[in-house]
Amino acid sequence: MRMFQQVSSVVIASVATVAQAGLALAQITAPSVGQVPAGTNIKDILIKVGNWLLTIAGALAVVYLIYGGIMYIVGGEKGAEKAKTMIINAITGLVIIALASLIARLVVKTLGA
Numbered sequence: 001m002r003m004f005q006q007v008s009s010v011v012i013a014s015v016a017t018v019a020q021a022g023l024a025l026a027q028i029t030a031p032s033v034g035q036v037p038a039g040t041n042i043k044d045i046l047i048k049v050g051n052w053l054l055t056i057a058g059a060l061a062v063v064y065l066i067y068g069g070i071m072y073i074v075g076g077e078k079g080a081e082k083a084k085t086m087i088i089n090a091i092t093g094l095v096i097i098a099l100a101s102l103i104a105r106l107v108v109k110t111l112g113a
Contacts (some may be wrong), residue, residue: 065090
């Protein structure tokens with residue numbers, strides 16, 4: 001149980017640090033809630049939402065990969081097997097996310113949207 005607490009505290013600290021980087025680097029002001037900038041169409045909104053979803057999925061896959069790496073190091077013999085599976089699943093997820101992004105961009109370019 002103590003090992004899980006240590007690993008979870010490292011993961012939470014890492015995520016909190018990365019999450020604050022966006023706040024520190026933000027240099028533009030976002031429109032207030034409920035306002036849509038003039039000239040925005042549904043295509044642009046869908047592209048932005050899709051990009052956000054892929055970004056969040058990629059970040060979660062990287063966190064899962066890091067967690068698997070930590071488990072591999074501190075998990076012992078039994079934990080190493082579980083960690084290998086976690087690492088393989090995280091890498092598979094990253095590949096799927098990258099391919100989804102590529103396919104989405106191809107579809108947008110092909111349709112001329």
